Amino acid sequence: MPEHASRKLSLPVLLLYIVAFSLAIICIVPILWMVVTSLKPEGSVIGEIGRRFLPPFTFENYQYIFESAPIVRWTMNSLFVSMVVPILSLINASLAAYALSKINFSYKKIVFWVILSGMMLPGEATIVSLYMVANGLDILDSYYALILPALAGPLGVVIIRQFYDGIPNELVDAAKIDGCGLFKTWWNIFLPLSKPVMAALFIFSFLGTWNDFLWPFLSIQTEELYTLPIGIPFFMSSYNQDETLPMTVNAYASVPIIIVFIFFQKYIVKGITFTGIKG
Template sequence: MKNKVRSTRLPAYIAAYGLVAIMLIPIIWMFWVSFKPINSIVTVIGELLTPPYTMESYVRVQESSMIWRWTINSVIVGVIQTAGTLLLSSLAAFAISRIPFKGKTFIFLLILAGLMVPVEATIVPLYEMIVQLGWVNSYPALILPGIALPLGVLILKQFYDGIPNDLMEAAKIDGANLLRIWWSIFLPLSRTSMAALAIFIFVQSWNNFLWPLLVANDQSMMTLPVAIPTFQSSFTTDLTVPMAANVLASIPALIFFLIFQKQIIKGIAMTGIK
């Protein structure tokens, strides 16, 4: 019986492993190319798989660029934007889900309408606002516009709607105010959902290109997605140095994912059960 079940699942396993291989091939190629000597031919399999291998590209990246400054900028923007978005989204979701007030439905619909507006449509007014405030080439310009995330409010509201009212009523009887109820009951219960939302926000912030490109003209304020293309120009065909920069740039995001991967899986599982 077990053999029959395994045989029926074999095509699914083959398809799954095939998809994983397709996704890993570009990453393996990037990692492999980064260890080839500068100006090596990396588009031919035979040349790519044969020695020599060297750390020359990584040395060149650190000596000829501000790679660590760009990494710090991306980490600062990603961490603060993630924390700020989780805080605001959680408070807004709690208010809309549990606090009765006039116009609550209209406000929630207004937040949902933000999901339907393309990001590109808000670029011009946001940029004009940043210029008027004098925030060009600053952390507030990179961080604040991304904190208001309608999707975060929607996800957390749906989770808060499923929390039993008895918990909130019991806390009120014990004398807890709304802020205390949010902090002591709703936040601990939503840890898995917030962890899944946090990885989504962090990756989105880490990979954001258009907005940092507009508001960070100074090289010292660039984030990694904006700065890495500077390693490649129309006057050079070398791929080893850009690939080394990409490997270094992917390490913080990979560490962040490995730290929160258990919470992400739990959050997805709980969402499916609900």
């Protein structure tokens, strides 16, 4: 007990607290700045910094961006794509992972090796040829462009396979005796068991799709098909001098995912752990 008390009061511990919370301020001030600026009357200048964080606040910037750009449409696009991509890619990935983990077939090792090397492929370096392939398939400037290429990522397959490997083969045999085919076994046993992994991968894929910039920026021309991230620069060029409107669009695109993050942090942390260490 005395050990504990002295630890609380000691100078190094106090310093550690000061450092820890100062760093927290550095991390969060740009985000807070974005949010408070979005709540300031249009055309506000900086003046005294402290004043920015005090009232008067107004929502008229939000009203303005809704009136001047199809931002509702962009939000729906972002939401739609960010839901569809994780759902489809998790179904596909878990099916493939099941085959790789529990079904015997020829050249299994090679097939897995190909997927694993897929993780090394630097997508950014082949983005021009991806554009040309998408052009050849005639899917540019459509929802297909936003969704289909995103289903090619191998990370999900590798992680889910690892998880399935941990499920005993006896479970498959037992299900077989009970008359379950392979597909039913996957659906009734493996999918429910892998919920934690799937949840982590889902959130991860959702955030990644919501935030993606380079590919939507290249592949989408029609304004109605914009996702929020590529809508932001569009806004910037039109209102260059004023800080409040661009910050409003930024805040609008970020607040939903900040909320998702705060509620589902646990899964995001797990997702990172999978990619880095357990992957």
